[in-house]
């Protein structure tokens with residue numbers, strides 16, 4: 204395969220990372236601004252991944268020649284002990300998991316869960332929210348999202364004690380060794396901060412999940428939660444290997460689904476705070492459509508502006524800010540030769556801020572997602588859930604859950620976020636607001 208471009212720009216990156224070690228997405232943002240949609244290499248000493256941001260190039264990696272770009276190497280290897288060999292891997296194991304899991308998350312199935320989900324959210328809001336004093340936003344969102352996803356995945360029979368252990372363990376597992384994602388050339392035998400906490404968290408996660416698998420295998424098989432349906436699908440494979448595959452799929456889905464959902468829902472509040480005009484439209488819509496009644500599925504079609512608002516949050520703050528892939532064979536992307544074995548980094552964060560594809564890219568403007576406004580857009584310019592064969596299985600679930608939760612809070616409270624200036628992300632495998640960001644929720648007084 205002949206390269207059609209002799210040289211590709213290489214940008215210094217290690218020095219940028221050192222400068223921005225607390226907020227590495229800033230280092231990526233600087234590099235992205237310099238790359239301006241072109242394919243470039245990021246120099247990190249011996250490690251020089253390709254940064255791919257132009258939607259045409261992203262399409263090539265995610266769809267056109269997708270089997271050549273696998274989830275191995277940087278980012279994925281440090282997470283491998285957690286997510287195992289299932290839906291977050293590649294090749295035959297991934298294909299088998301996808302075949303089993305895809306039917307679980309059809310829009311029809313998700314709609315069938317909606318009423319139950321609405322009730323669960325309403326109950327959690329009652330239990331979790333104390334009006335008035337400062338509430339840690341991330342912890343509050345997690346306390347509402349987590350029980351709902353755990354029940355959906357593990358069924359009603361999971362004990363409260365197990366549920367309460369699972370949440371924090373996952374949280375530690377996805378954040379503890381984040382530094383390894385940025386230093387992929389450091390071998391596993393060299394200890395890094397967070398390694399021990401990471402291993403401890405995995406032990407906790409495994410204990411809880413294997414216990415639940417055993418329970419389903421021995422006591423019941425016909426629930427409609429995810430673990431029961433996985434046990435049904437693998438009924439003929441009830442040994443340790445089968446259990447291991449169920450465990451891998453449960454972990455691979457549970458982690459990304461709770462972490463991403465909580466993260467986006469945490470960004471919603473500083474976004475409302477920073478954009479009072481958009482916030483006023485959200486409040487007006489929730490008041491008009493929902494009023495003070497519990498939010499139900501019948502309200503969802505009319506919460507149009509809220510959905511646009513959430514999409515704009517997903518554009519500016521996609522939890523998956525960096526998605527690395529490894530090239531199996533040499534390939535040409537955008538005229539640049541990518542050698543076999545190279546790492547390619549996709550970044551929804553950068554692609555969704557490219558001025559060539561987004562008018563006033565740094566301006567928060569939900570109108571971009573008004574019905575009809577999306578028609579001229581490149582299909583690969585907006586990819587919070589990515590695209591192609593690996594497209595997120597939880598997209599429909601999230602787009603139902605988010606308005607239920609936000610409207611569920613806003614029908615009763617008005618938020619005041621405690622922040623003096625712009626809120627910037629912290630170091631984690633997903634793009635999170637800084638830990639400890641708080642808000643107060645004040646009850647709405649209606650006549």
Ligand code: HEM
Nearest residue numbers: 290456460463464467523526587588589593595596597601
């Ligand atoms: C705002 C919420 C969410 C966002 C932004 C999000 C984003 C993503 C992204 C970017 C990927 C691709 C990862 C990669 O291949 O590198 C992905 C995959 C996936 N997501 Fe989500 N996700 C969200 C919620 C959920 C939920 C609620 C579920 C629960 C079912 C879920 C399940 C999955 C699964 C199973 C995959 C792997 C699909 C495959 O590789 O075949 N996600 N998600």
